[in-house]
Amino acid sequence: MALKKKPVTGMRDILPGEMEIRNFVMNQIKETYKGFGFSQIETPCVEHIENLTSKQGGDNEKLIFKILKRGEKLNLETAQDEKDLVDSGLRYDLTVPLARYYSSNLSQLPSPFKALQMGSVWRADRPQKGRFRQFTQCDIDILGDASSMAEIELILATTTALGKICPNNAFTVRINDRGILRGMALHCGFPEESLDQVFIILDKMDKIGSDGVKAELLESGYGEQGVDQYLELMTEIKKDAEGVRQLGQILEQVLPKEVSENLAFIMDTVTTVAETDFQLSFDPTLVRGMSYYTGTIFEVSMEGFGGSVAGGGRYDKMIGKFTGVDTPACGFSIGFERIVTILLDRGECVKSETIKKAYLLEKGLDSDRLCEIMKQAMAERKSGVQVLVSQMNKNKKFQKEQLGKEGYTEFVEFYRDALKGN
Amino acid sequence: MALKKKPVTGMRDILPGEMEIRNFVMNQIKETYKGFGFSQIETPCVEHIENLTSKQGGDNEKLIFKILKRGEKLNLETAQDEKDLVDSGLRYDLTVPLARYYSSNLSQLPSPFKALQMGSVWRADRPQKGRFRQFTQCDIDILGDASSMAEIELILATTTALGKICPNNAFTVRINDRGILRGMALHCGFPEESLDQVFIILDKMDKIGSDGVKAELLESGYGEQGVDQYLELMTEIKKDAEGVRQLGQILEQVLPKEVSENLAFIMDTVTTVAETDFQLSFDPTLVRGMSYYTGTIFEVSMEGFGGSVAGGGRYDKMIGKFTGVDTPACGFSIGFERIVTILLDRGECVKSETIKKAYLLEKGLDSDRLCEIMKQAMAERKSGVQVLVSQMNKNKKFQKEQLGKEGYTEFVEFYRDALKGN
Numbered sequence: 023m024a025l026k027k028k029p030v031t032g033m034r035d036i037l038p039g040e041m042e043i044r045n046f047v048m049n050q051i052k053e054t055y056k057g058f059g060f061s062q063i064e065t066p067c068v069e070h071i072e073n074l075t076s077k078q079g080g081d082n083e084k085l086i087f088k089i090l091k092r093g094e095k096l097n098l099e100t101a102q103d104e105k106d107l108v109d110s111g112l113r114y115d116l117t118v119p120l121a122r123y124y125s126s127n128l129s130q131l132p133s134p135f136k137a138l139q140m141g142s143v144w145r146a147d148r149p150q151k152g153r154f155r156q157f158t159q160c161d162i163d164i165l166g167d168a169s170s171m172a173e174i175e176l177i178l179a180t181t182t183a184l185g186k187i188c189p190n191n192a193f194t195v196r197i198n199d200r201g202i203l204r205g206m207a208l209h210c211g212f213p214e215e216s217l218d219q220v221f222i223i224l225d226k227m228d229k230i231g232s233d234g235v236k237a238e239l240l241e242s243g244y245g246e247q248g249v250d251q252y253l254e255l256m257t258e259i260k261k262d263a264e265g266v267r268q269l270g271q272i273l274e275q276v277l278p279k280e281v282s283e284n285l286a287f288i289m290d291t292v293t294t295v296a297e298t299d300f301q302l303s304f305d306p307t308l309v310r311g312m313s314y315y316t317g318t319i320f321e322v323s324m325e326g327f328g329g330s331v332a333g334g335g336r337y338d339k340m341i342g343k344f345t346g347v348d349t350p351a352c353g354f355s356i357g358f359e360r361i362v363t364i365l366l367d368r369g370e371c372v373k374s375e376t377i378k379k380a381y382l383l384e385k386g387l388d389s390d391r392l393c394e395i396m397k398q399a400m401a402e403r404k405s406g407v408q409v410l411v412s413q414m415n416k417n418k419k420f421q422k423e424q425l426g427k428e429g430y431t432e433f434v435e436f437y438r439d440a441l442k443g444n
Numbered sequence: 445m446a447l448k449k450k451p452v453t454g455m456r457d458i459l460p461g462e463m464e465i466r467n468f469v470m471n472q473i474k475e476t477y478k479g480f481g482f483s484q485i486e487t488p489c490v491e492h493i494e495n496l497t498s499k500q501g502g503d504n505e506k507l508i509f510k511i512l513k514r515g516e517k518l519n520l521e522t523a524q525d526e527k528d529l530v531d532s533g534l535r536y537d538l539t540v541p542l543a544r545y546y547s548s549n550l551s552q553l554p555s556p557f558k559a560l561q562m563g564s565v566w567r568a569d570r571p572q573k574g575r576f577r578q579f580t581q582c583d584i585d586i587l588g589d590a591s592s593m594a595e596i597e598l599i600l601a602t603t604t605a606l607g608k609i610c611p612n613n614a615f616t617v618r619i620n621d622r623g624i625l626r627g628m629a630l631h632c633g634f635p636e637e638s639l640d641q642v643f644i645i646l647d648k649m650d651k652i653g654s655d656g657v658k659a660e661l662l663e664s665g666y667g668e669q670g671v672d673q674y675l676e677l678m679t680e681i682k683k684d685a686e687g688v689r690q691l692g693q694i695l696e697q698v699l700p701k702e703v704s705e706n707l708a709f710i711m712d713t714v715t716t717v718a719e720t721d722f723q724l725s726f727d728p729t730l731v732r733g734m735s736y737y738t739g740t741i742f743e744v745s746m747e748g749f750g751g752s753v754a755g756g757g758r759y760d761k762m763i764g765k766f767t768g769v770d771t772p773a774c775g776f777s778i779g780f781e782r783i784v785t786i787l788l789d790r791g792e793c794v795k796s797e798t799i800k801k802a803y804l805l806e807k808g809l810d811s812d813r814l815c816e817i818m819k820q821a822m823a824e825r826k827s828g829v830q831v832l833v834s835q836m837n838k839n840k841k842f843q844k845e846q847l848g849k850e851g852y853t854e855f856v857e858f859y860r861d862a863l864k865g866n
Contacts, residue, residue: 056830070452294815403604
C-alpha cells in the first residue's frame with residue numbers, strides 16, 4: 023500500500039543542503055559553549071501533561087500535541103473529556119523540561135549548573151510561511167549563580183558563538199534591567215499599578231517609534247509631562263556603562279544603587295574582555311515580553327537579520343515555582359531556526375572547507391581496477407577530502423548537475439577502456 | 445505549583461557525562477559517512493498514522509505513541525474508537541520515514557541517494573533495564589544502486605566509523621546472502637515452503653549452537669540425512685571468498701552463479717580496500733530476522749560487546765511497496781544506544797583530548813582583577829582549553845569533587861588578597 027508522501031501538516035523534511043547548515047550552526051554552538059564550561063543535556067521530547075499544563079507556558083499550552091494513553095489506561099467509554107484520554111504531550115519549549123531536569127537530577131549536577139540544550143519542540147500553531155510545528159530551540163542557562171558572572175559569561179559565550187557562525191555580520195547586544203525599566207517609569211510619575219501597561223506600549227518602540235509610543239501612552243490617559251520626561255530621559259541618557267551610572271544617580275529615590283552599578287559592571291567587564299567585535303549598548307526601551315524576567319535582560323540583533331537572533335535575561339523566580347526551591351537563573355535563547363533560514367536564503371555565510379569530489383565509475387570495471395580506485399578514495403578520505411564513489415549514470419550531465427547542487431566541485435570519471443574524457 | 449520531577453515512564457534525562465559520549469559517537473559517525481559522500485537528512489518525529497500502521501512495521505505498530513487530533517477535528521462525542529481520535533503518531537523507526545522522504549523529495553535528491561539518519565524513535569514497550577521508550581537510531585542507506593558498490597561502500601564506511609569509535613576493539617563483519625541461504629537449504633532437500641521455518645530455527649544458532657539447531661530441525665520433522673548434510677555443509681565450507689565461490693559450484697543446480705560470484709566479489713574488494721583492521725567472514729548461518737531483506741545481509745560484532753553492534757542488508761522490494769516505484773536499496777543500522785551503553789559502562793573508550801580547567805573565583809574580586817582573569821580564560825579557550833569560570837562555593841572541596849566528575853582535572857583558584865593556596 024502506498025504511503026502518504028508529504029510530511030504531516032506543518033512539519034517538514036530537511037534536505038541535505040539545509041542539514042549541512044544546521045550541523046554547522048549546531049557544531050559552532052556546541053563547541054563554543056563547551057569551551058566556556060557549559061554541559062550539553064537532553065530531556066525526553068515527551069513530557070507529563072501535568073507539567074505542560076502548569077500555567078508556566080502561557081499561550082503555548084494551547085498548542086500542545088497531546089499523546090493518547092495506551093493499553094488499559096485508555097478507556098474511551100468512560101472518558102468525559104480530553105483530560106481523560108491523554109497522559110503526556112510533546113514539549114513546547116525547553117524551559118519546562120529544564121526545570122524538571124534540574125530538580126530531578128540536582129544531586130548529580132555541579133553548582134552552578136551551566137546547561138546547553140538543543141532540541142526539537144512542537145507547537146500546533148496555524149501553519150504559515152517560515153513557521154513550522156516542529157522546530158529546534160537552543161537554550162543556554164546558568165542555574166544557581168546569583169552573581170553577575172552569569173550574565174558576563176552568557177554574553178561572552180553567546181557573542182563568541184554568533185561571531186563564529188556569521189563572522190562577517192556586525193552585531194549589537196542591547197542590555198537593560200527590569201529594575202531600571204521600573205525605576206525610570208516610577209521616576210517619571212507612572213504609578214506602580216500602570217507599569218505592565220506602560221511596558222507593553224514601550225515594547226512596541228521598534229515598530230511604532232518614539233512618536234507612536236508617545237501617542238499610545240497619551241491615549242491611555244497618562245499625563246503629557248510625565249510621558250515627555252520619560253521619552254526624553256530615554257533619548258538623552260548615554261548608552262554606555264557611564265550612562266547607566268548617571269541614570270543610577272537620577273533614579274536614586276526609586277532604585278537601589280546596586281541595580282545600576284551591577285548593570286554598568288556587566289557592561290564594563292564584557293567590553294573589556296570580549297574578543298569578538300560587537301557593539302554593547304544600554305537600551306532603556308528594551309522590555310522583552312516574558313513576564314518571568316527579574317533582572318538583567320538582553321537581546322542580540324545582527325545586521326541584515328531584521329529582528330533579534332538571540333535574547334534572554336535573568337529569571338530568579340521561575341525555577342523555584344516549578345521545583346519548590348528558589349534558584350537564581352539566567353539564560354539565553356538563540357534563534358536557531360531564524361539563523362539557519364537566513365544563512366540558507368543568503369547561501370553565502372557557510373563555506374565548507376572540505377573538498378567534495380565525486381568518482382563516477384563506468385559499469386563493468388574489472389575487480390583489480392575497482393579495488394585500485396576505491397583504495398584511492400580511501401586515501402583521499404583519510405586526508406580529509408569527501409569522496410563520493412558512484413556508478414556513472416546514463417545521463418552523466420544530469421548526474422553531475424545534481425551532485426553540483428550537493429556541493430561537489432570535482433568529478434573524476436573512470437572508464438573501462440581508454441580514457442574518453444574528463 | 446510543583447512539577448512531576450521524574451521523566452515520563454520509560455524515558456530518561458541524559459546527564460552531561462553521557463551526553464559527551466553520545467556526541468563523540470555521533471560526531472564520529474557523521475564525519476565518517478560524510479567522508480564517504482553520505483548526506484545527513486532529517487524527517488519529522490511525528491508521522492501520519494496511516495503510514496505508521498501500513499503493516500510494514502511488524503510488531504512495532506502495536507507500540508505507537510499516538511497523537512490526539514486537535515481543535516474541531518477532535519470530536520469525543522462521535523468517536524467510536526481510537527482511530528477516530530488520532531491523526532498521527534511518533535515514529536517507531538527511521539525506515540518508514542525514509543521511504544516517505546525519498547518518494548516525496550525524489551526530484552531534489554541525487555541518484556543513487558546515500559542517506560545518513562540519526563534521530564529519536566519511540567516505542568511504548570514495557571519498560572525494562574537498558575531499554576527505553578525514546579531512543580536514538582542510526583540508519584545509513586543507499587537508495588537507487590542495484591550494484592554491489594552499495595554493499596562495498598556501506599561495509600567500508602561502517603567499519604571505518606566503528607574503528608574510530610572503538611579503536612581498541614577487534615571486530616568481525618559476518619556476511620551472507622539470502623539467495624545462498626535459500627540455495628543451501630534447497631540443496632539439502634528442504635522444501636521451498638519450509639524455508640521460513642528452517643531459517644527461524646537456524647537463526648538461533650548463536651544461542652543454542654549446532655546441536656540445538658539440529659535437535660529443533662529434527663523435532664520439526666525434517667529428515668536426519670538432510671539436516672546433517674545441511675549442518676555439515678555449513679561447517680565445512682571455508683569462510684572466505686574462495687569458500688563462497690566453491691559453495692557456488694556446489695549449489696549450481698539451485699542458485700544462479702551470479703549470486704555467489706557477487707558475494708565473493710564484495711568480500712574480495714572489501715578485504716583489499718579496507719584500511720581498518722577487522723575480520724570479514726562468510727557466515728552461512730547468518731539469517732537476520734527481518735523478512736524484507738532480498739540479497740546480501742551483514743552483521744558486525746565487536747569483541748567484548750556480546751551480540752551485534754550493527755547490521756543490515758539489501759532490501760530491493762521495500763521502498764517500492766511504500767512508494768509504488770521499485771527502488772534497489774541497501775542499508776546498515778548501527779546500534780547507537782548499545783554502543784553508548786557499553787562505552788559508558790566501561791568508562792574507558794572515550795578519552796577527551798580537551799583539557800578541562802576550572803577557575804574558581806572568591807567572591808568580591810575587584811573589577812580590574814576580574815577582567816584580567818576572564819581575559820586569561822578567553823585566551824585559554826581560544827587555544828582549545830575548556831575553561832569553566834565559577835564563583836568559589838563555600839564548600840570548595842565538594843565543588844571540586846563535583847567538577848572532577850564532569851572531567852575537570854585542573855583547578856585554578858583566585859583570591860581577593862594574598863594567595864591562600866592552590
